[in-house]
Amino acid sequence: xxxxxxxxGVLLLLVCxxxxxHPLLAVSLSAIVTGFLAELGAAELLAxxxxxxxxxxxxxxxVLVLPTVAALERxxxxxxxxxxxxxxxxxxxxxxxxxxxxVRQLSAALGxxxxxxxxxxxxxxxxxxxxxxxxxxxxxLNHLQDQRLKAxxxxxxxxxxxxxxxxxxxxxxxxxxxxTLASYGYxxxxxxxxxxxxxxxxxxxxxxxxxxxxxxx
Amino acid sequence: MSMNLVPVYWLISAFLLITALQSWRVQGARNAVFWLMxxxxxxxxxxxxxxxLGAGVLLVGLAALLNRPIVVDEDAAxxxxxxxxxxxxxxxLKLGSKLLWCVLLLPVITVAATLLLRKQHAAGSLxxxxxYAPIFAxxxxxxxxxxxxxxxxxxxxxxxxxxxxxxAHQIGWAMFLPLLLAILGTVFAKAxxxxxxxxxxxxxxxxxxxxxxxxAYALGMALFTMLLGNAFVAFPVMTAAIAVPLIIARHxxxxxxxxxxxxxxxxxxxxxxxxxxxxNLVPAVLMNLDSPHAVIRAQVATALPLLACxxxxxxxxxxx
Numbered sequence: 001x002x003x004x005x006x007x008x009g010v011l012l013l014l015v016c017x018x019x020x021x022h023p024l025l026a027v028s029l030s031a032i033v034t035g036f037l038a039e040l041g042a043a044e045l046l047a048x049x050x051x052x053x054x055x056x057x058x059x060x061x062x063v064l065v066l067p068t069v070a071a072l073e074r075x076x077x078x079x080x081x082x083x084x085x086x087x088x089x090x091x092x093x094x095x096x097x098x099x100x101x102x103v104r105q106l107s108a109a110l111g112x113x114x115x116x117x118x119x120x121x122x123x124x125x126x127x128x129x130x131x132x133x134x135x136x137x138x139x140x141l142n143h144l145q146d147q148r149l150k151a152x153x154x155x156x157x158x159x160x161x162x163x164x165x166x167x168x169x170x171x172x173x174x175x176x177x178x179x180t181l182a183s184y185g186y187x188x189x190x191x192x193x194x195x196x197x198x199x200x201x202x203x204x205x206x207x208x209x210x211x212x213x214x215x216x217x
Numbered sequence: 218m219s220m221n222l223v224p225v226y227w228l229i230s231a232f233l234l235i236t237a238l239q240s241w242r243v244q245g246a247r248n249a250v251f252w253l254m255x256x257x258x259x260x261x262x263x264x265x266x267x268x269x270l271g272a273g274v275l276l277v278g279l280a281a282l283l284n285r286p287i288v289v290d291e292d293a294a295x296x297x298x299x300x301x302x303x304x305x306x307x308x309x310l311k312l313g314s315k316l317l318w319c320v321l322l323l324p325v326i327t328v329a330a331t332l333l334l335r336k337q338h339a340a341g342s343l344x345x346x347x348x349y350a351p352i353f354a355x356x357x358x359x360x361x362x363x364x365x366x367x368x369x370x371x372x373x374x375x376x377x378x379x380x381x382x383x384x385a386h387q388i389g390w391a392m393f394l395p396l397l398l399a400i401l402g403t404v405f406a407k408a409x410x411x412x413x414x415x416x417x418x419x420x421x422x423x424x425x426x427x428x429x430x431x432x433a434y435a436l437g438m439a440l441f442t443m444l445l446g447n448a449f450v451a452f453p454v455m456t457a458a459i460a461v462p463l464i465i466a467r468h469x470x471x472x473x474x475x476x477x478x479x480x481x482x483x484x485x486x487x488x489x490x491x492x493x494x495x496x497n498l499v500p501a502v503l504m505n506l507d508s509p510h511a512v513i514r515a516q517v518a519t520a521l522p523l524l525a526c527x528x529x530x531x532x533x534x535x536x537x
Contacts, residue, residue: 004417006408014444023492024390027397028278031404038408043268045404050270052403054262058222058352059395060229062495064359067232067374067381068323071366074380077316114331114355115324118500119384124320127504147506151515154500155488158512159519162484166477172348173449177476180453184461186472196477199534203526207519 009034065119078128085132093133097153097212100126101160105205108164111171116161118154126153134217145217152215156208163204166197220345223263225356230260236382244386251280252385255393278397281390315369323362330354388502394446394494402450415458427468428532434459435528438479439486446492448483455479470535478534482527488520489513 009030016026035045085091107115116122130153134141141149165171174193181188237252254277262270331354337343338350345353363377385392405411418437422429437459441451460479464470487493490513497512506512 004413006405006410007413007417009405009408010410010414010444017444017491022282023394023494024278024281024397027394027401027492028275031397031401032275034401034404034408034410040408046271046275047267048271048404048407049274049400050265050267050272052400053258053270053274053396054267056396056399057226057229057259057262058349059399059495060233060259060392061225061352061356063232063381063385063392064228064356065323066384067377068359068362068366069320070380070384071363071372071377072316072320074376075312075316075366075370075372077320080313080316112324112328114327114351118496118503120323121320122500123503147511148515150504151501151506151511154504154512155515155519157500158488158496158516162487163481163523166481166484173480175348176449176452177480180456181472181476184457184465186461186465188473188476192473193477196474196534197481199530200478200481200523200527203530204519204523207522207526211518 005037006034008037062117062119065117069119069124073124077124081125081128082132085129086136091129091133093130093137093215094212096126096129096133097156097215098209101156101205101208101212104157104160105164105201108161109167109201111165111168113161113165113168113171116157118157122153122157126157138217141217149217152217156212159204159208163197163201167194167201220343220349220353222349222352225353226259226262228356228360230256232378232381232385233259235378236385239379239382240386248284248386251277251284251390254280274397274400277393281393284390312370319362319366319369322365323358326358326361327351327354330357384503388499391494391498391502394492394498398446398450398492398494402445402447405445405450406453411454411457414454415462418458419463424463424467427464427470427536430459430463430468431470431531431535432528434464434475434479435482435524435531438483439489439524442483442486443490444486444492446487446490446494448480448487451483451486452476452480455483464535468536471537474531474535478527478531482524482531485520485524485527488516 012033013026013030016029021029031049032045035048040048085096104116104121107113114120127150130149131141131146134145134149138145166173168174171194174190177193178188178190233252233256237249237256240252241249254273258265258270258273258277265273331351334343334345334350334354335347338345338347363374366372366377367374418433422433424430434455437455438448438451441455442448445451456476456479460475464475465472487496491497491510497516498509500506501509501512508514
């Protein structure tokens with residue numbers, strides 16, 4: 001039984017999930033309960049939490065992008081882009097979403113994951129362009145349609161990023177796979193790991209392209 | 218010369234401190250506590266002991282729960298919004314493509330600085346962990362571009378910072394969740410969750426059927442990632458539980474293909490996870506979506522067929 005005890009921490013997370021407990025509370029509780037069930041002791045658990053925070057605080061680096069994006073928005077970047085798309089005859093919703101997806105997936109595959117992001121490019125660039133293109137095709141969108149359009153833009157960025165970045169051989173995910181396999185005695189070539197991400201990347205491209213072509217807000 | 222990320226941490230800490238001050242002014246002390254504590258922890262982490270830092274992290278989580286949603290005076294807000302939109306429309310037309318150049322400057326500088334750092338690293342003139350290069354480069358670009366906006370567009374960095382802090386308030390506690398999930402992953406690893414799962418999971422399917430093992434691994438990666446919000450946390454656990462003992466050792470599957478497609482199955486779970494804050498919750502806030510799960514709903518129709526593709530690819534390719 002004691003071997004299985006840590007699994008109760010995972011179960012707790014699942015229960016919190018279903019009961020819609022605040023995510024911060026759910027994750028903290030799960031960490032604390034798992035630690036105690038594994039008999040780690042309070043001091044050791046706090047030390048693990050602290051060290052892990054120190055090693056992963058770089059994840060907050062994205063907040064540094066906010067002043068630039070917010071400033072350009074105040075200066076009218078969205079309005080400028082909306083006019084640009086509205087004035088262009090060829091800029092359809094499909095073209096806007098499709099070309100964004102392609103550029104984002106290709107650049108992620110080349111390791112340029114910082115080229116875009118929800119704060120850097122989806123909110124300031126993709127959403128206003130898509131809104132202007134949708135206006136031309138579907139007329140003024142109601143609130144629900146506008147919400148669906150914006151959510152679809154965010155999803156398009158995620159899919160392009162996730163299924164592009166794994167093709168880049170110096171990407172953290174590729175290195176994690178390599179080190180995990182190596183720890184079980186299976187040395188692997190990162191180049192091959194990256195290569196075998198290509199079939200799924202092509203499937204993602206196909207599926208998202210079909211969805212973009214059929215998308216109506 | 219050697220280089221580390223300490224200057225980047227200080228920059229983040231300084232920005233969070235400014236956000237705390239602004240929060241104090243606009244919303245009162247109660248909301249400012251979270252930002253202030255987070256700023257201190259990020260900036261001072263190298264000086265605190267592991268235990269102190271750990272206690273601080275749990276307290277920040279509590280402080281975030283105290284944060285009240287921002288109460289907005291609807292009429293005043295609408296008026297301000299309209300005024301701002303008018304100003305933005307006028308400025309946008311006047312400044313035109315200069316704005317576009319500035320927004321493109323951010324990735325251009327980031328990529329150029331990354332390449333430059335890598336080159337220095339290869340030449341041996343600068344010592345650092347190679348994974349730090351893009352982080353350092355992004356932070357550098359985030360300092361340069363507001364200065365460029367100041368020079369080219371006459372919008373002072375002070376205003377840029379204030380506008381950025383507003384956006385940070387909007388995002389709120391969601392920006393702390395990815396950190397907490399990374400910590401949970403470490404706790405799970407130390408507590409032996411992977412070994413426990415490895416002992417327990419195989420009782421759910423026929424381990425002698427090699428295709429059942431492949432399907433279980435891909436599905437397990439997706440579900441576990443969905444639950445944990447992070448494929449990088451799920452990968453070592455599920456790989457230890459199913460991929461290594463069953464697919465690779467028992468049925469002689471190809472380790473490279475197993476790992477590559479297993480990880481990508483996990484990403485399908487990320488598309489569906491309410492805990493994947495950076496990808497699903499933060500954009501919902503940034504795009505002013507009514508439901509925090511709106512982005513996930515928009516991704517279901519991609520995630521499920523793609524997961525099916527992954528399962529098919531794994532069964533087809535791994536035992537060639």
